[in-house]
Amino acid sequence: DAGVTQSPTHLIKTRGQQVTLRCSPKSGHDTVSWYQQALGQGPQFIFQYYEEEERQRGNFPDRFSGHQFPNYSSELNVNALLLGDSALYLCASSSVRNTEAFFGQGTRLTVV
Amino acid sequence: AQTVTQSQPEMSVQEAETVTLSCTYDTSENNYYLFWYKQPPSRQMILVIRQEAYKQQNATENRFSVNFQKAAKSFSLKISDSQLGDTAMYFCAFMKHFYKDFGNEKLTFGTGTRLTIIP
Numbered sequence: 001d002a003g004v005t006q007s008p009t010h011l012i013k014t015r016g017q018q019v020t021l022r023c024s025p026k027s028g029h030d031t032v033s034w035y036q037q038a039l040g041q042g043p044q045f046i047f048q049y050y051e052e053e054e055r056q057r058g059n060f061p062d063r064f065s066g067h068q069f070p071n072y073s074s075e076l077n078v079n080a081l082l083l084g085d086s087a088l089y090l091c092a093s094s095s096v097r098n099t100e101a102f103f104g105q106g107t108r109l110t111v112v
Numbered sequence: 113a114q115t116v117t118q119s120q121p122e123m124s125v126q127e128a129e130t131v132t133l134s135c136t137y138d139t140s141e142n143n144y145y146l147f148w149y150k151q152p153p154s155r156q157m158i159l160v161i162r163q164e165a166y167k168q169q170n171a172t173e174n175r176f177s178v179n180f181q182k183a184a185k186s187f188s189l190k191i192s193d194s195q196l197g198d199t200a201m202y203f204c205a206f207m208k209h210f211y212k213d214f215g216n217e218k219l220t221f222g223t224g225t226r227l228t229i230i231p
Contacts, residue, residue, distance in 0.1 A: 031216050042116075042203050042221030043157075056218055088155060094216050099145050099207055101219060103157035 002027075004093050004104035012110045013081050021076040021107045025093030032074040033101065034066060037088040049074050050096065078109075086111045114139045114206050118222035125194055126230050132179075133189045133225050135204030143209035146180065146187045147219070152200040160202070163187065165209075191227075199229045 005024045013019050025032050031050045035043035045058035049068035068074045072093075078085055088108050092101040115138045125131040137146070148160040163171045163180050170178050175195075179188045191198055204222040 033216075033218065035219075040223075042205075042223050043219070045218040045220070048216070048218060050216075058218065090157065092157070092219075096216060099147075099162065099216070100159055101216070102159075103149075105154060105156045108155075 004091055004102050006089075006091050006104035006107050008107060009105065010108045010110075012112060014112055015081055015083060017081050018077065018079045019081060019109060021078075021089050021091075021109070022073065023076070023091030023093075023104060024073045025091075026102045029093035029095050029102070030072050031094045031096060032068060032072065033092045033094070034074070034076045035090040035092065036060070037090055037106070039087070043090055046076070081111045083111050085109065114141070114144075114208070114220045116204050116206050116220055116222035118204055118225050120225045121223070122226045122228070124228040124230055127196060128193055130190060130192045131194055131227065133191075133202050133204075133227065135187045135189070135222060137185050137187065137204070137206050139185070139206065139208075141208050145207045145209070146178075147205040147207070148176070148178070148189045149203045149205055149221075150198075150200045151203060151224070157203070161189065194229050196229050196231060199227060201226050 033048040034046040037043040047057040052068045063079045065077045088106045090106045091104045094101045144165045146163045149157045161173045175192045201224045203224045205219045208217045210217045
């Protein structure tokens with residue numbers, strides 16, 4: 001079992017650009033959540049996808065959007081990047097009504 | 113809205129000693145779950161232990177145990193016989209009980225405690 005996999009592991013983008021991060025959930029999981037972890041902080045919830053729909057959303061602007069595919073994998077898109085978007089982006093997968101979330105190793109995004 | 117507070121930014125302890133990490137939370141919910149996650153330098157969050165709020169018995173996982181005080185909204189983690197591999201960031205997290213028929217509830221994290229085990 002490969003667990004939760006995220007790609008890429010590191011990324012450098014310029015202000016104003018757009019970025020797409022990818023996540024493959026653990027086998028058997030159908031729910032994918034995305035978190036942003038700024039340096040020295042705890043993760044902050046961005047949004048969650050289940051059955052290809054956004055089911056919950058945290059306090060993030062519309063520049064942050066996502067998608068879930070029929071195979072349960074997910075993408076996080078960020079438009080018009082700001083310096084403040086520099087962070088570790090974590091993907092977590094779970095199965096419905098199971099409280100245990102499994103995390104990937106994250107994508108380190110640096111905006112310059 | 114829920115908040116989670118970890119008041120110890122950093123802690124260090126000698127190998128084989130016992131250490132306790134503190135966490136308090138604020139919520140109006142009656143049914144919820146509490147977690148401790150470990151984040152080593154590899155960055156991957158690993159679940160250490162989970163507590164259901166409706167259970168009075170404190171959760172235990174090998175060397176890890178919690179002291180859950182629901183009325184005080186306190187949830188501390190005790191690591192016994194600490195090992196070098198315990199060196200990591202530790203995050204306390206809260207999840208509401210889910211009532212929906214889809215997905216799951218989000219995790220609300222504290223700011224973390226950096227724990228260093230000294231050889």
